[in-house]
Amino acid sequence: MSVYEEHRSRLVPGAVLWRAAGAGGAAVLPDGCMDLLWADGRLLVAGPDTGPHRAGEVAGSAFAGLRLAPGTAPALLGVPARELRDRRVDLADLWPGPEVRRLAERIASYGDPCAALEQLALARAALSGPPDPLAAEVAARLGAGEPVAAVAAAVGLGERQLHRRSLDAFGYGPRTLGRVLRLQRALALARRGLPQAEVAHRAGYADQAHYTREVRALAGTTPGAYAAASAANSETPQPSGSRTTA
Template sequence: MYEEAPSRSVPGAVVWRARGPGGPVLPDGCMDLLWIEGRLLVAGPDTGPHPAGEVPGRSFAGLRLAPGTAPALLGVPARALRDRRVELADLWPGPEVRRLTGRTARYADPCAGLEALARTRLDAAGPPDPLPTEVTARLRAGQPVAAIAAALGIGERRLHRRSLDAFGYGPRTLGRVLRLQRALALTRRGLAQAEVAYAAGYADQAHLAREVRALAGTTLGAWAAAQAPSGAPADPGPAGANSETWQPSGSRTTA
């Protein structure tokens, strides 16, 4: 079982809950603050698929933070957490983490505890850096990296360095990850693969297939079949994915 909803107190974030082992975790450009059976963890930005059950547990709650927002909360550059799942105690002083763990445990809904923790940290960090939001929006719009750097008034090398700290990887990789997520969303809507390739901004269907294999470790057809309810046809229909199946679209699933 997996469910999610927009956060009511952390802009751009999503709260989610899950039970069971779930499915593989695919890159989405986000980072997650996690509560797993009394433990606080962080899931860093992914560059490829992560297997189900990478962090043991039966019950999970998470706050999925929009691309580029987690470093201000954590006080750690995203590049240091790329493709990692770490205990919060490995990043912050032990006494502080024990205090925050106890505070989160007092919430009937651990997602509310995660939101309170994140809101407090983000407020203390001061005004957010506008660059990650701008870069993400321009990449989602399909703008090339050179054009984004020019629009921001910085060189491509500087944009790359700042992206490493904000997102965990350079803007070209983030663009590929965001495009993958567009392709998966279009597939859930029932579009044929040729239509998905065109609408998501790939050169052609072969380009789509290569990118899905590189970033998701599977084919789009196999991924779509895994989303279908038990007994349903393998091709994705307009109804979308099974609400009882965790959606493997980033660190939102387990850890």
């Protein structure tokens, strides 16, 4: 049986710590986040997703993760998010191998891999500096449902400039990020048991058909199937790095 739990990080702003036992068959859905993962002694990074990923694609039976808010991981990792889009990558492919081996040994001896990942992120942030504040504003505005043109104007960029900055910060352009964050708004409403038509309206879709098309495109399922799966199993494993599964 799969077990999953998560809680907000008290030390890394906007981050979530999670742990899971058992890979299960759940699909990890896009949420705009990136994760630093500990999987049976390996350190990996889960990049930003554009569609569903099977949770079991990362081999292992015990997982811990630090889910980093949209736009915050690239400064920490030293890699543009677009290079990690839809990928699960060994940290040793991004950082020097000897350094990653030392970190893995330290985490293995720590006792609590979640707390160790949190400390790793803090230490790295002290060296790399803070994430781009523009990314946080862009994510917040898109998450609130603002149109891309309005977001670009609010942050003082042309739409092409915003697109380029978004690729590096989020892994995809602002329109895709807006769709992903709107999906997350909708799925949160669906988990509350709201009717599909109300979910579509409150999440910002043109109509229920638009909502259904977007859930199919981004989550690989239907709103009805997602609602049924959520009702049947509210504690699903997420070893690949997203808070929402189906």
